[in-house]
Amino acid sequence: MISTYDPMTALIGGALIGLAATLLLWLNGRIAGVSGILAGAIAAPGPERDWRTAFLVGLIFGPVVFAFFGGTLPRPVLPPLPEIAIAGVLVGFGTQLGGGCTSGHGVCGLARLSPRSLAATMTFVATAMVTVFLVRHIGGV
Amino acid sequence: MMRIASAALAGLVFGIGLALSGMLDPVRVLGFLDITGGAWDPTLVFVLAGAVGVTAIGYGLAGRRAQPLYDESFRWPTTTAIDPGLFGGAAMFGVGWGLVGYCPGPAVASIGFAGTPTAIFCLALVGGMILHRVLPVAAANPR
Numbered sequence: 001m002i003s004t005y006d007p008m009t010a011l012i013g014g015a016l017i018g019l020a021a022t023l024l025l026w027l028n029g030r031i032a033g034v035s036g037i038l039a040g041a042i043a044a045p046g047p048e049r050d051w052r053t054a055f056l057v058g059l060i061f062g063p064v065v066f067a068f069f070g071g072t073l074p075r076p077v078l079p080p081l082p083e084i085a086i087a088g089v090l091v092g093f094g095t096q097l098g099g100g101c102t103s104g105h106g107v108c109g110l111a112r113l114s115p116r117s118l119a120a121t122m123t124f125v126a127t128a129m130v131t132v133f134l135v136r137h138i139g140g141v
Numbered sequence: 142m143m144r145i146a147s148a149a150l151a152g153l154v155f156g157i158g159l160a161l162s163g164m165l166d167p168v169r170v171l172g173f174l175d176i177t178g179g180a181w182d183p184t185l186v187f188v189l190a191g192a193v194g195v196t197a198i199g200y201g202l203a204g205r206r207a208q209p210l211y212d213e214s215f216r217w218p219t220t221t222a223i224d225p226g227l228f229g230g231a232a233m234f235g236v237g238w239g240l241v242g243y244c245p246g247p248a249v250a251s252i253g254f255a256g257t258p259t260a261i262f263c264l265a266l267v268g269g270m271i272l273h274r275v276l277p278v279a280a281a282n283p284r
Binding site: 007009010011012013014015016017018019020021022023024025026027028029030031032034035038039042047050051052054055056057058059060061062063064065066067071073074075076077078079081083084085086087088089090091092093094095096097098099101102103105106107108109110111112114115116119120121123124125126127128129130131132133135136137 | 143144145146147148149150151152153154155156157158159160161162163164165166167168169171174175176177178183184185187188189190191192193194195196197198199200202203206208209210211212213214215216217218220221222223226227228229230231232233234235236237238239240241242243244245246248249250251252253254255256258259261262263264265266267268269270271272273274
């Protein structure tokens with residue numbers, strides 16, 4: 001599989017994610033961890049749920065706005081449904097048990113030089129790489 | 142009201158950043174995770190570098206202020222424990238991430254355009270979160 005990539009666009013896209021994390025902290029004092037925000041948005045009603053819901057609505061509209069201004073969105077190719085369901089449960093449960101995901105630990109945590117987030121990030125990148133290796137090169141788990 | 146608007150704005154910018162960076166494509170993410178495939182895709186490294194760099198500067202500047210614009214205090218994370226729950230949870234998350242190529246941000250951001258399989262992933266994601274809440278393990282690992 002040959003994939004093309006554009007480092008500068010990736011850097012700018014990443015910088016926008018950083019800008020979003022900065023905005024959420026400067027304005028609301030909150031950490032932009034999507035798994036934590038999602039978990040809070042499905043919890044009990046109240047102001048703590050409202051801002052999280054608003055963030056998620058914005059997040060969903062982001063790619064729509066991007067496409068409106070001419071950006072190209074991918075047509076994701078996903079594995080069979082049982083695998084999708086198992087993966088989703090693992091991601092949901094794991095991010096709650098581990099206290100964060102790629103954005104909370106990987107972006108915000110590393111930016112704060114948090115040893116806890118560094119440990120989490122190295123762990124999930126490692127198990128993800130092992131999983132991809134097993135699925136693609138060994139032939140299933 | 143301002144808190145709601147600013148959260149929506151942050152989410153919007155986050156979503157545009159994910160779209161621009163190519164991280165909404167699980168194949169691209171899997172291309173980064175596949176280090177033995179011979180066609181390694183380094184895109185995610187540049188995305189992470191841009192995101193962490195800007196966040197570090199933004200967070201650093203915030204340290205000079207007493208409070209955020211629309212709230213009484215900065216809610217910095219207080220958990221510092223590096224314990225079995227952290228490793229176990231991160232390991233589980235990584236396995237799920239490696240199976241499909243979706244982590245929570247890109248998955249949720251894709252709901253509006255990516256079709257049914259992505260929506261099913263998001264439902265399972267929420268299911269996993271609820272499962273964590275109702276199982277006794279949650280009490281042992283308070284967030």
